[in-house]
Amino acid sequence: MSYIHGYSEEEQNRLIQQNEVLAPYIYQWHDLADHRHIVEIGCGVGAQMITLLHQYPELYMTGIEHAPRQLQRAEVHLSHFPAFAGRYAFLEGDAEVIRPRFDHPVDGALMVWVLEHVRNPESILKHTRSWLPEDCPLWVTEVFHPGFHTWPRSEAIMKYWTDTLTYQSSLGGDPAIGIRLNNLLVDAGFEQVIARPHLFYLDRTNPAERDKMLTYWLDLMRSAFHETAAAGYTSLECWQEAEHDMRELRKRDDAVFYYTFFQATGRTPVQKRP
Numbered sequence: 001m002s003y004i005h006g007y008s009e010e011e012q013n014r015l016i017q018q019n020e021v022l023a024p025y026i027y028q029w030h031d032l033a034d035h036r037h038i039v040e041i042g043c044g045v046g047a048q049m050i051t052l053l054h055q056y057p058e059l060y061m062t063g064i065e066h067a068p069r070q071l072q073r074a075e076v077h078l079s080h081f082p083a084f085a086g087r088y089a090f091l092e093g094d095a096e097v098i099r100p101r102f103d104h105p106v107d108g109a110l111m112v113w114v115l116e117h118v119r120n121p122e123s124i125l126k127h128t129r130s131w132l133p134e135d136c137p138l139w140v141t142e143v144f145h146p147g148f149h150t151w152p153r154s155e156a157i158m159k160y161w162t163d164t165l166t167y168q169s170s171l172g173g174d175p176a177i178g179i180r181l182n183n184l185l186v187d188a189g190f191e192q193v194i195a196r197p198h199l200f201y202l203d204r205t206n207p208a209e210r211d212k213m214l215t216y217w218l219d220l221m222r223s224a225f226h227e228t229a230a231a232g233y234t235s236l237e238c239w240q241e242a243e244h245d246m247r248e249l250r251k252r253d254d255a256v257f258y259y260t261f262f263q264a265t266g267r268t269p270v271q272k273r274p
C-alpha cells in the first residue's frame, strides 16, 4: 500500500523531529516503568524507540516494520546512542501476518500513528492479539484529522487539509480512525479497554506551545504534499496558499490551534484453565 508521507530521507528525519514535539503528550498517560520488553508494531525509523529507551533505562524494545528503508534508517538512528547498545532488535515483516519470535519475554506492545495508514486495522489488531502473551497491555495512539481547526478559519488551509485526507482515504487509510479505537480494540478481543481523546486547545494564553504546534503542523502538512499532488488530489497553488495562511496564523496574537488525537489501551485475555 502507498504511504501518504513517502519514505524520503526528509520524511524519515521529520518522524524523529515530530516525536520530539509529540512524545510529552503521547506518554503523558502511559507509565511504562514496570515494563521490560515492549514491542513496537510499525516502528518506522525508530522515533518512539529512541524516546522510550532514553526514558526507561531498564527497557528492551523490538521494532516491527514492513518497509526495509524505514528499518535501515532506524538501525542508523539507534546506533548513534551508546546507551542503547544491546537493548533493541528489529524484525522486518507485515503486522498483519508476522509471527514474531523473541529472545526476551514480551510484557507490552505499542502502535503509534500506524493504523491510520492500513487497510485492515481490525485484522492487524486481531493478529497482534493472537501472538502477544496473555494479560499483556497494548497501547495505541491514533489521529483524528477532521479534529483540526484554527481561528481565524482559513479556507485555503482547510481545502489543502481536506485534499490530503481524501488522498489518504483513497489509499485505504482512515484519517479519522482515532474515534474508532475503543470499538476496534474490543472487537479484536482486547479486554479492559479504555479510550480517550487528547485535546490541543492553544491560544494566546499559551503562545509558546501554540507556536510549537503551528510550526509542527506546517511540517506535517508539507510532508503530505508530494504524494498527494503526484496522485492529483491537490495542486502546488493550493499548497502554497495553505502554507501562506499557516505562516500568517503564526504571526497573530489571537490565533487558536485546536486538534484532538486518541489513545486506547487494552489487555490480552487471560486464558481460563480447567
Ligand SMILES: C[S@@+](CC[C@H](N)C(=O)[O-])C[C@H]1O[C@@H](n2cnc3c(N)ncnc32)[C@H](O)[C@@H]1O
Binding pocket: 003, 015, 019, 041, 042, 043, 044, 045, 046, 047, 048, 064, 065, 066, 067, 070, 093, 094, 095, 096, 111, 112, 113, 114, 117, 118
Ligand atoms: C507514520 S509511521 C509511524 C512510525 C512510528 N510508529 C512513529 O511514531 O514514528 C507508520 C509506519 O507504519 C509502517 N507500517 C504500515 N503498515 C504496516 C504493516 N502492515 N506492518 C508493519 N509496518 C507497517 C509504515 O511503513 C510506517 O513506517
